[in-house]
Amino acid sequence: MKTKHFNFYLGILAILASVFLLGTETLAAIRTVGSGGAAPNYTTIASAMAAASSGDTIQVLPGTYYEDVVLTPQVLLFGSGPEQTTIHGTYSGTGSGSPAVLMAEGSMISGFRVTGGFVGISSWDCTSIIANNVVTANYHMGVSLIADADYSVVNSLVINNTIADNIPASGSEFCAGIYTEPQGAYTEASPIIMNNVITGHKFGISPYLATPKLSYNNIWDNWENYGYSSVPGPGDISENPQYTDSNYHLALTSPCIDAGNPGPQYIDQDGTVNDIGAYGGVAGPGYGDGFHTGSGFIFTSVGKIPTSEITQDDGDPSFGLANVSDKAAAIFRIPKYKDSPFGGNLWLHGLFGQSDNVAYYQILVGEWVGRNKPTTYVPLNDPLGKVRYTINPDGTVSHQYVNLGPKEISGIPSLYQLTTSGFWSHIDLRMIWNTRLWPNGKYTLVYRAYNGYLNRLRLPANDLDHLTIIVDNSPVDAQIHHVKYDPSSPFYDPGSDGEIPECGMIYLTHDQENLRFTITARHPNGYLKNYVLDALYGKNKYAGVIKSAAYPPAFYKPPFWYGIQEAQYNSADATSLDPWRRCAYQFRLRVYSRTTDGYHYIISKEFNDHYFLELKQCLADLDNDGDVDGDDLNRMADEFGSAACMP
Known part of the structure; x- marks a missing residue:
């Protein structure tokens, strides 16, 4: 047969x-x-x-x-x-x-x-x-x-x-x-x-x-x-096919999506690989991203950062990080973020199509496990309110504070009212997500839309109806571990390797003498932005930079740069440090993470160390009058044998 x-x-x-x-x-x-x-x-x-x-x-x-x-x-x-x-x-x-x-x-x-x-x-x-x-x-x-x-x-x-x-x-x-x-x-x-x-x-x-x-x-x-x-x-x-309703539609994260026969004769109507199940193939609408009618939902920005500036290619090492182009930085007057994760309170903006008849929505989040896409999504429940303005007949403007969610209606939790008409503050703001309540990691945001009868709407898919971002609220580490004399200094003690005690007096024989600084400037997950070790003296006078570095450094594996751990630097190698002066000094280390909330960098740490610098070319000039004479000898005689020279 x-x-x-x-x-x-x-x-x-x-x-x-x-x-x-x-x-x-x-x-x-x-x-x-x-x-x-x-x-x-x-x-x-x-x-x-x-x-x-x-x-x-x-x-x-x-x-x-x-x-x-x-x-x-x-x-x-x-x-x-x-x-x-x-x-x-x-x-x-x-x-x-x-x-x-x-x-x-x-x-x-x-x-x-x-x-x-x-x-x-x-x-x-x-x-x-x-x-x-x-x-x-x-x-x-x-x-x-x-x-x-x-x-x-x-x-x-x-x-x-x-x-x-x-x-x-x-x-x-x-x-x-x-x-x-x-x-x-x-x-x-x-x-x-x-x-x-x-x-x-x-x-x-x-x-x-x-x-x-x-x-x-x-x-x-x-x-x-x-x-x-x-x-x-x-x-x-x-x-688990991840059905979303009684019609057996699939969640966007279903393992069935794009998992059918990859032959070109079986592609979905939207031009993507066949989706397993009743809604895939040449006779089904599919769930892919190749077909769009002009309606649907788009995540438009996180804070001031357009989603076009957030890497969404899952094959790119920078997937989920903000990478702002020169043009976008100039247009929106935002920093030129490079491989920046997100943190803090994220203002998520998005738009629905004008003809989509959406009354309520949910924003859901799913966490990646390693390189595996989320298998479950949970709705966010952060409170969202806006100001509604009304223009009165006499030309005055009144305002009202409106709670838009989360609300539970007809048994559906975590609903937010969509603001589309009238005068609203932040009309396209859909969620303020407090990421500090979530573990660091990679997350994908998706949406669900409902009409006024609380029927779920299935809108055409597009590339930005879901958004993947890296969340990292980790603190940075900033420490000045030691300030030490150079081995060539007459005050160098080999037993302590020349370490100068905290709040101590630093004796220098000339204004270019080298001091050694041991510092840590580090991000635990590799999202260090930059660090600066500098010096201040007197009344708010700036002495210059001892050591600094910024992302991306000369040698690194993008998008990670962890920084330095107990690294030693010499003041003599600094190119923008003023000569030492006899004065009180503050050595300051500032360390910054690349994490942004969409408006600015939000994580940094500062470490300060204080000393008094004494410049002495003649060590026997005890009264600091510029010469060594009988007064210095008399002072030496008066204090000879004293055992209480330090407080």
């Missing part, structure tokens, strides 16, 4: 295209079911199917159709999407019964929610296409592919369906997502089962004596995912 392959599916699509291209000149007819459709119009799928001939297409408008559907050979049956078009079978829940949908040779079903049958969809003794359907809450089996009659062939293509939560019939424990079997003599059951999500059954896939070709399915959370010694096929996974 000759096995049928994927070309059958592609051929059906070609037939469909020819129907639309040839219009009335083709013998095939397009029949519409439901009110408001183009003639000929039918009120039931069964009546349209009874009138259909080979090659016809039946389009079903949104609604719930309480009937068992039996397809006609070579007829294509299209719904308006699983969220809008339901075939509800008539099975009573006891004994055996009819499938909600019975396929025929060369037929196709796509775009339905199929429920309420003894079996959801049955391809019995025929090869057919089952694509982009949600098959749920049927009894006994979600999809059955059985070759019963002698010499029959059931090599159907089951592609991009979500088959979930079908239940055993009364008095039975058996329930399979997909069951296939060659029952008759000389029969063949080698269906192609690809890009499907199968969850919530006793058996996910149950091939009894059959040889299905499995690939790129997500078979998860069944009592036994692979029955009758079947094994996963190429590209199969077994992970």
Whole structure:
């Protein structure tokens, strides 16, 4: 027997295209079911199917159709999407019964929610296409592919369906997502089962004596995912698909997204790799970022930093860090941030499309684990308020402080009211996120939108409807460990390596004499911005810089620069340090992190060390009058033998 392959599916699509291209000149007819459709119009799928001939297409408008559907050979049956078009079978829940949908040779079903049958969809003794359907809450089996009659062939293509939560019939424990079997003599059951999500059954896939070709399915959370010694096929996974609602939509972080067959003939409508499940593939809308209608949500800025200046390429070492271009820095008058993480209170700004009918929203955050994307997202709950202004008839302006969230409405927590019309402070501000309450790490922010009836809206995807940032609120370390004489100094003590005690007197023989400074200027996670060791003296006089360095240094591995740990520097090597003076000195070390809240750098530390510098070319000039004379000798005699020279 000759096995049928994927070309059958592609051929059906070609037939469909020819129907639309040839219009009335083709013998095939397009029949519409439901009110408001183009003639000929039918009120039931069964009546349209009874009138259909080979090659016809039946389009079903949104609604719930309480009937068992039996397809006609070579007829294509299209719904308006699983969220809008339901075939509800008539099975009573006891004994055996009819499938909600019975396929025929060369037929196709796509775009339905199929429920309420003894079996959801049955391809019995025929090869057919089952694509982009949600098959749920049927009894006994979600999809059955059985070759019963002698010499029959059931090599159907089951592609991009979500088959979930079908239940055993009364008095039975058996329930399979997909069951296939060659029952008759000389029969063949080698269906192609690809890009499907199968969850919530006793058996996910149950091939009894059959040889299905499995690939790129997500078979998860069944009592036994692979029955009758079947094994996963190429590209199969077994992970939580992350359903978001009763229509089995997927979260944007679902492992099913872009995980289907990568062949170009299976790409989603948005041009991205096939998404596993009912909403992926050529007949599904997909969840990727290649198609946009002009509506949707965009994170526009964090503080003053446009999101265009935050690296979002997950292959870039700077992924999640602010990298502001020269042009953006000039336009927005912000620092030219380089590989800067975020911290503090982040003002998250974003915009919805004007026609999106959004009344409420949530901002959710998920944490990365190593290089693994978030698997769960939790809504933020930081308080958000704004000022609403009203222009009164007499021209005066009044204002009101308005709490916009978080609110729980109709059991939905963490909702924020969207401000779109009227006069508001910070009209596009969506959240002030206190990141100090969260661990340092990499986070992805996403949104959810709701209309005024609290129905969740699924808006078209785009590159900036999610935002990944690095959060790091770590403090920096700044320490001046030691100030020491140079070994050439007459005051150098080898036992202490010339260390000068805190608040001590520093004796120098000339104004260019070298002092040694041991310092630490460090960021624990490698986000050091710069450090400066400088000197001040007298009444707010600046003596200059002893040592400084800034990111990026000459040798580093981007985006990390940890700084220095107990490193020693010589004042003699400084290029912008004034000569020493006889005066009180403050040695100051300032250390800065690259962390920003979107408005400025927010983390720094300062360390100060104080001394008095005494310049003496003649060490015996005890009275500091510029010469060594009898007065110095008398002072020496008066204090000779004293043991209390230090306080």
